[in-house]
Amino acid sequence: MSSAGEAYFKWYYDTGVWKGVQYRGVRTLKSVADMWSYQEIIHDLDVQWIIETGTRHGGSALYFADLLTLRGARGKVVSIDVDAESNWVGEHPKIEFLYGDSAAPDMVRLVESMLVEPRGRLFVILDSDHSRDHVLRELRAYVPLMRSGDYLVVEDTCINGHPVRPEFGPGPWEAVDEFLAECPGLLRHDVGREAKFGFTCAPRGFFVKA
Numbered sequence: 200m201s202s203a204g205e206a207y208f209k210w211y212y213d214t215g216v217w218k219g220v221q222y223r224g225v226r227t228l229k230s231v232a233d234m235w236s237y238q239e240i241i242h243d244l245d246v247q248w249i250i251e252t253g254t255r256h257g258g259s260a261l262y263f264a265d266l267l268t269l270r271g272a273r274g275k276v277v278s279i280d281v282d283a284e285s286n287w288v289g290e291h292p293k294i295e296f297l298y299g300d301s302a303a304p305d306m307v308r309l310v311e312s313m314l315v316e317p318r319g320r321l322f323v324i325l326d327s328d329h330s331r332d333h334v335l336r337e338l339r340a341y342v343p344l345m346r347s348g349d350y351l352v353v354e355d356t357c358i359n360g361h362p363v364r365p366e367f368g369p370g371p372w373e374a375v376d377e378f379l380a381e382c383p384g385l386l387r388h389d390v391g392r393e394a395k396f397g398f399t400c401a402p403r404g405f406f407v408k409a
């Protein structure tokens with residue numbers, strides 16, 4: 200991020216603007232610039248299926264589902280959260296809400312079984328428990344489901360001082376570090392999309408599977 204982008208991002212994050220973002224009246228805890236990037240990814244890559252770990256209020260799932268619907272995608276958004284209580288309770292024909300630990304082997308097998316062939320392009324967005332260990336479990340579980348050309352965003356790599364919340368401790372950024380060291384060459388860092396709007400909640404978090 201440039202110094203101007205970083206200053207804007209710190210304002211956006213530290214004042215809690217991200218907590219007030221809504222899509223069609225449902226909260227979504229995101230950078231609005233990232234949401235626009237995701238819309239471009241879904242269009243440009245002709246995304247058919249989306250796996251989202253971390254539903255929370257459900258605004259992001261609703262946004263993704265509307266985009267898939269508008270594109271006539273054959274797939275759905277599979278949105279997973281360990282806590283059913285905190286989620287939006289609405290329904291959408293393009294969303295499958297699953298409840299449980301996103302990285303549990305049974306959950307990953309269930310998600311894999313839902314990706315009906317020919318499944319087309321998959322977009323995976325990791326946005327659940329932001330501890331390094333959990334994100335690393337998710338990377339080890341979901342990257343193997345991805346095929347060459349599928350897209351991955353690891354959200355909130357910005358925490359633990361990259362550049363916000365320096366007190367957090369090892370988080371998504373450190374999980375990415377460890378995974379890239381474990382599997383060199385498996386993921387290509389998409390610097391162009393990540394930098395396009397000048398700030399992101401996912402610095403070093405945008406990847407294409409090689």
Ligand SMILES: C[S@@+](CC[C@H](N)C(=O)[O-])C[C@H]1O[C@@H](n2cnc3c(N)ncnc32)[C@H](O)[C@@H]1O
Pocket residue numbers: 226227228229251252253254255256257258259279280281282285299300301302326327328333
């Ligand atoms: C940052 S919020 C998700 C925000 C949402 N994607 C959005 O953009 O609005 C993180 C969510 O992850 C969930 N979560 C925490 N640990 C989890 C786990 N092990 N498996 C699945 N979800 C988990 C929390 O309950 C919380 O709702």
